[in-house]
Structure formats: C-alpha cells, structure tokens
Amino acid sequence: YLHRRRKNGLPPGPKGLPVLGNLFNAPTTFEWLAFQDWSRQYGTDVVHFEILGTHFVVLNSAKAAEDLFEGRSSNYSDRPEAYMAQLTGWEKNSGLMRYGDTWRAHRRLFHRFFRASAVSTYHTSQATAVRDLLRDLRDKPDQWIRHIRFMAGSNILKIIYGMELESVDDPRLDVIERSVKIFSRVTAAGAYLVDSFPILRHVPAWFPGAQFKRDAAAWRPFVDEMHMFPYRAVKESFASGDFEPCVLTEILSEMGRIEDENERMGFEEDVIGTMGTAYAAASDTTMLTILNFVLAMLLYPHVQIAAQKALEDAIGKDRLPEIGDKGAVPYITAVMNECLRWRPPLPLALPHRSVADDEYNGFHIPAGSLVIGNAWAILHDPARYPNPGTFAPERFLDADGTLRADVSEPLAAFGYGRRICPGRHFAHDLVWLTIASVLATINVVKAIDEHGNTVEPSGEYMSGTLSFPVPFQAEFKRREHVDIPV
Numbered sequence: 038y039l040h041r042r043r044k045n046g047l048p049p050g051p052k053g054l055p056v057l058g059n060l061f062n063a064p065t066t067f068e069w070l071a072f073q074d075w076s077r078q079y080g081t082d083v084v085h086f087e088i089l090g091t092h093f094v095v096l097n098s099a100k101a102a103e104d105l106f107e108g109r110s111s112n113y114s115d116r117p118e119a120y121m122a123q124l125t126g127w128e129k130n131s132g133l134m135r136y137g138d139t140w141r142a143h144r145r146l147f148h149r150f151f152r153a154s155a156v157s158t159y160h161t162s163q164a165t166a167v168r169d170l171l172r173d174l175r176d177k178p179d180q181w182i183r184h185i186r187f188m189a190g191s192n193i194l195k196i197i198y199g200m201e202l203e204s205v206d207d208p209r210l211d212v213i214e215r216s217v218k219i220f221s222r223v224t225a226a227g228a229y230l231v232d233s234f235p236i237l238r239h240v241p242a243w244f245p246g247a248q249f250k251r252d253a254a255a256w257r258p259f260v261d262e263m264h265m266f267p268y269r270a271v272k273e274s275f276a277s278g279d280f281e282p283c284v285l286t287e288i289l290s291e292m293g294r295i296e297d298e299n300e301r302m303g304f305e306e307d308v309i310g311t312m313g314t315a316y317a318a319a320s321d322t323t324m325l326t327i328l329n330f331v332l333a334m335l336l337y338p339h340v341q342i343a344a345q346k347a348l349e350d351a352i353g354k355d356r357l358p359e360i361g362d363k364g365a366v367p368y369i370t371a372v373m374n375e376c377l378r379w380r381p382p383l384p385l386a387l388p389h390r391s392v393a394d395d396e397y398n399g400f401h402i403p404a405g406s407l408v409i410g411n412a413w414a415i416l417h418d419p420a421r422y423p424n425p426g427t428f429a430p431e432r433f434l435d436a437d438g439t440l441r442a443d444v445s446e447p448l449a450a451f452g453y454g455r456r457i458c459p460g461r462h463f464a465h466d467l468v469w470l471t472i473a474s475v476l477a478t479i480n481v482v483k484a485i486d487e488h489g490n491t492v493e494p495s496g497e498y499m500s501g502t503l504s505f506p507v508p509f510q511a512e513f514k515r516r517e518h519v520d521i522p523v
C-alpha cells in the first residue's frame with residue numbers, strides 16, 4: 038500500500054481500502070484534532086485521505102496554507118459541488134458557490150460593503166446593538182445566550198435590509214432561522230449521499246431511497262422565502278420612497294440605472310443571494326465567538342480583571358467604550374485575538390477545491406481534491422503560539438502593553454486566500470466592541486446553584502463545522518463602583 042502511495046506521490050495518511058478508501062477510518066468528529074495528530078505521526082504538515090475516489094488534502098501549517106491558498110490561489114479557490122444545497126435553494130449562497138463569474142460578482146458586493154475602509158459606516162448601528170445587549174443582560178441576565186444570539190443576528194439584518202426586530206420572538210427571525218437550520222443540515226459533512234454520488238440527483242423523487250429529494254422539495258419553499266421576503270419588502274418600500282436606508286436600498290438605487298434587462302435581472306439574482314448569505318454567514322459565527330469569550334472569562338478570571346483595568350486606564354469608568362478606542366486598549370484586541378485563536382469557530386474553515394493537478398513539497402495533489410486548511414492546527418502550533426491550549430492574551434502583547442508585530446493575528450479563523458471571510462473587518466469591530474462593553478460594565482462569573490455551590494463549566498466542545506461549547510451556565514453581574522449609563 039505504502040508502495041502504491043509513494044508511487045502516486047500522494048501525501049501520507051492512514052491506510053484505506055480499495056475503492057472505499059478511508060470511508061471507515063476517516064475521523065467523523067473533531068476531525069481537526071485527528072488531522073493534527075496525523076501530521077505528528079507522519080512527520081509532515083500535509084496529509085491525505087480518500088473517500089470513494091475523492092481525495093482530501095489537509096494543510097496543518099500556516100506555511101502550507103499560505104503557499105497553496107495564497108501563493109497558488111488560482112488553483113485553490115474553488116469549492117466542491119454541493120448538490121443537496123442546490124436542491125434546497127441554498128445554491129445562491131456565496132460561500133458554497135463554485136469559483137467563477139457569479140462568485141466574483143458576489144465577492145465584489147461583499148467587498149464593496151464590508152471591506153476595511155467601508156465598515157465604519159456601521160459603527161453607529163453596531164454600538165446601538167451592543168448597548169441593547171447590555172440592557173438585555175442587565176434586565177434578564179438568565180437569558181444571556183438568547184440575547185447574544187439576538188444581537189449578532191438582528192444587527193446584520195438591520196444593516197442589510199434595514200429590518201428592525203423587537204425580540205428573538207419576531208416571526209421574521211423564525212423564517213430566517215428555519216432556513217439556516219436547513220443550511221446546517223444539508224452542508225454537514227457526509228449528511229447526504231447525493232453529495233458523494235452526484236449521479237443520484239437523477240433519481241426521481243418517488244424512488245425508494247430518494248428521501249433526500251423529498252426533503253429538498255419540502256425545504257426549498259422556506260429557503261426561497263428566506264431569500265425573497267426581506268428583499269421584496271425592501272424593494273416595495275424603496276419604490277414607495279418611504280424606506281429605511283440600508284445596504285440593499287443603496288444597491289437598489291443603482292440597479293434602477295441598469296438599462297439592459299437581462300443584465301439587471303442577473304444583477305438582481307446576485308444581490309438576492311449575497312444579501313441572503315450575509316445573515317447565515319454572520320449570525321452564528323459572531324455569536325459563537327462571543328460565547329467563547331464568555332467561557333474564557335469564566336475559566337481565566339485573571340484575564341477579566343486585567344482587561345477591566347486596561348479599559349479603566351485607557352478610557353476611565355464613566356463611559357462606554359467605542360470602536361474608535363481600539364487603538365487605545367490593545368489588551369481588548371489581544372483578548373479578541375485570543376478568543377479566535379483559542380477556539381476558532383470553524384476549526385477547519387470551509388473546504389476549498391483544487392482545479393488542476395499540482396505538486397507541493399514533492400507530493401502530488403490531484404485535480405478535484407478537497408483541500409482543507411486546518412485552522413485549529415495552525416492556531417495551536419506551539420512554534421507560533423507557545424502553550425497553545427492556554428487562553429493567554431498576553432502572547433499578543435509586548436512588555437509595554439502594545440500589540441506585538443511578530444505574533445501573527447489569528448487570521449486562519451477567517452479562512453484563506455481568495456475565499457477568506459469578507460466579513461472579517463465587520464466581525465472584528467462587533468466582537469471587539471461587545472467584549473469591551475461587557476467588560477466595562479459587567480463581571481462575567483460562574484453560576485451558583487441552589488445549594489450555593491459554584492457551577493463549573495466543563496469547557497468541552499461539540500463537533501461540527503461550527504464547533505460550539507457544550508452548554509454552560511454563566512452569571513452577568515453589574516460591576517460595583519462603575520456607573521456607566523447603558
């Protein structure tokens with residue numbers, strides 16, 4: 038077997054069966070840890086496995102990820118075909134799209150509204166969302182998870198569609214969340230056989246075993262509605278002249294100037310898809326980063342104390358932090374960086390697909406391979422981040438408290454190359470402001486049960502594309518001696 042592997046020049050990996058490959062011995066949970074182990078076992082940062090003829094190449098180091106995703110980006114920016122997503126209406130999602138003109142059009146829209154120099158437009162809206170979160174945490178602290186979820190989701194809907202949501206119980210959020218759940222189901226690795234055997238998509242819906250088609254037919258109306266109802270609502274209010282300015286109204290004002298009807302319709306499709314992608318891409322990822330922050334504060338209380346001191350020294354105790362304070366409180370930036378490094382929300386980011394045969398470090402990477410950048414392994418590399426399992430924001434700081442230039446920002450948490458998350462600047466601002474504002478006004482502490490005992494969080498995580506912490510309890514207590522109006 039090893040002889041065959043060497044002959045093919047593939048990177049090393051576990052032994053597989055003929056045809057089935059590693060179907061039965063590829064990891065199915067916490068894959069990022071298994072892949073990281075393979076690198077130790079085989080002594081190389083690039084490893085490989087194969088399932089039913091599909092090659093998977095895992096890049097376990099920052100160097101390999103940079104070399105391929107950035108250095109050879111024209112070959113490593115495609116995505117695998119997602120048939121089940123197509124059947125359910127999620128083909129409009131920018132993140133699942135094959136590399137090509139439609140993806141480029143989506144990317145242009147994201148870049149225009151979410152590039153570093155554009156995101157300050159949303160600072161007021163982000164500040165309002167965070168202030169609302171602080172009020173919700175003050176008034177109903179036991180529902181803290183719901184409040185964080187609501188803040189992350191409602192903020193992006195306001196910015197994209199000008200949608201004002203009163204609470205998590207808003208029925209519009211229900212329609213949107215239902216579709217996002219469908220998205221998670223259909224994109225979960227290995228969930229649907231049709232994604233491994235595309236030929237199955239020609240099977241008629243009534244055929245035994247074609248449950249996926251019946252699921253897709255039942256779900257598609259929800260996903261279409263999720264894309265269309267906010268779009269239609271904004272289009273109508275825009276036409277009436279009585280509208281809330283937002284990203285979409287800015288686009289609509291331009292769309293009207295496109296004279297060619299085909300071109301206008303094509304652009305409209307791209308806009309509907311891009312806007313629909315924004316919520317799905319922004320809400321859970323942002324929420325999860327903030328949950329990781331809460332957990333870190335419980336497990337590392339001395340960091341909380343140091344961060345609060347840094348905030349007080351820089352901006353005092355009588356006003357809320359603003360995004361403009363970022364430069365003045367590098368400790369908070371270090372806490373945010375450490376949250377993204379310690380527990381990257383998508384430990385394997387999203388798979389890229391190689392277009393042509395390639396050769397890297399003497400290994401053959403076949404065309405059509407799914408190439409996975411192991412963000413976990415990259416961000417837990419002890420050579421770059423000593424004691425990687427420990428939450429230690431100081432690793433990003435010099436002795437004088439300024440950000441170190443020689444310690445890399447945890448950018449791998451946002452993916453790589455041409456497919457890198459286009460929402461990262463926006464996310465950085467919102468997460469930074471949330472961390473700073475919570476710490477300025479609140480102590481995040483472990484819960485106390487009815488017998489007066491401290492409830493220790495397990496600190497454990499669940500497996501998935503997004504890796505959430507096992508549910509844990511926390512208490513949000515107003516800080517004494519701090520009188521910041523919220």
Ligand code: HEM
Binds near residue numbers: 382388459
């Ligand atoms: C802390 C929050 C976030 C994290 C950790 C995160 C992480 C990621 C990751 C790992 C990817 C895959 C990149 C790759 O394939 O190499 C991605 C893609 C994407 N993200 Fe984010 N993201 C966050 C917030 C956001 C926000 C706020 C938006 C929109 C405003 C957004 C929009 C997107 C889009 C559109 C893609 C698909 C890009 C493409 O395939 O070309 N994300 N994100």
